[in-house]
Amino acid sequence: MSHTAHIRSHRKPRNRSASTIAMRAGVAGGVLSTLAVAGASASANAAEPVTQTLELPTLTADMATQVAQSAEATQQAAANYQLQAERDAAAAKAAKQAKADLAEAKKKEAEAQRKAEAARKKAAAASRSAERTVLSAASSAGTSTSTSTATGSAAAVIAFVKAQLGDAYVSGSTGPNSWDCSGLVQTAFKQIGVSLPRVSQDQSTAGTQVSLSNLQPGDILYWGGAGSAYHVAVYVGDGMFVGAQNPSSGVVEKPLSYDPPTGAVRVL
Incomplete structure (x- = not known):
């Protein structure tokens, strides 16, 4: 036996029916047709761009007026x-x-x-x-600048101011245990029925101006100008005066040389 002898295959030959072959051919043809149509459609779409139209609102006369008014208001x-x-x-x-x-x-x-x-x-x-x-x-x-002995109303005024010696000086006070300068003078004369102004400036013009070389007990001494005095006291005779001097001294009796007054007025 030859080694090249043909050995018969045991595999059975495939038996394809005509109907199966025809069906497969039809499916293939349908796929090719679909691809062809799709390609043609794509080519057509690529050649003709799509245009979309937007409709804008129409600018009417009313709208134009409103726009103009708004612009004017803003301005x-x-x-x-x-x-x-x-x-x-x-x-x-x-x-x-x-x-x-x-x-x-x-x-x-x-x-x-x-x-x-x-x-x-x-x-x-x-x-x-x-x-x-x-x-x-x-x-x-x-x-002598005065008589040494006061009589009548002057004596009463002097007795009153001397009775207050040692009392405290308090600005704005009119007694009975503390005084300011014009408060003491006003109250002293009030005891004899003589009404004097409240403040030093007015008391310095309340009577007749007299010379300091011709003083009498009961005269009102003042420091500063007549009408603008800043301090007053009562002349008590023998070159002495009594007054509410200041917060540190209170009511004191001092000689005229201690603090010479500017002038004097006489009301008695």
Whole structure:
């Protein structure tokens, strides 16, 4: 036996029916047809771009009027804001200037008061110096500035003020245990029915002006100018006066040389 002898296969040959072959051919043809149509459609779509139309609202006359009015209102509001800003800026500037002017006015007023007080003190010092000279000359010449004994209403006034010696000095007080200078003088004269003003400035012009070289017991002494006095006391005779001097001294009796007065008035 030859080695190349044909050996018959045991595999059975595939028997394909005509109907099966035809069906498969139809399916293949249908797929190819579908692909062809899809390709053609894609080519057509690629060649012809799609256009979409948007419809915009029509601008009517009413809408145009509203737009114009809105724009005008916006412009007016902006103008109002600008005007208000300008007014605010002007007001702030005016307030700043007014503050500066007020500060300057206060500064000038304080300076004027300082100068006036300095002038007043200088004048008072000069007046005291002059009065010391007068009193000293009168004493050297043996001239008495008063009678030594008070009588009548003057004696009552003097007795009252001496009764208050040692009482406290309290600004604004009119007794019975504390006084200020004009409060003591006013109350002393009130005891004899004489009504005097309350403050030193007015008491210094309440009677007839008299010379310090011709004083009598019961005369009202004052320090400072007549009508602008800052202190008063009662002359009690023998070159002495009684007054509510200050918070540290209270009501005291002192010689005229201790603090020479500027002038005197007589009401009795």
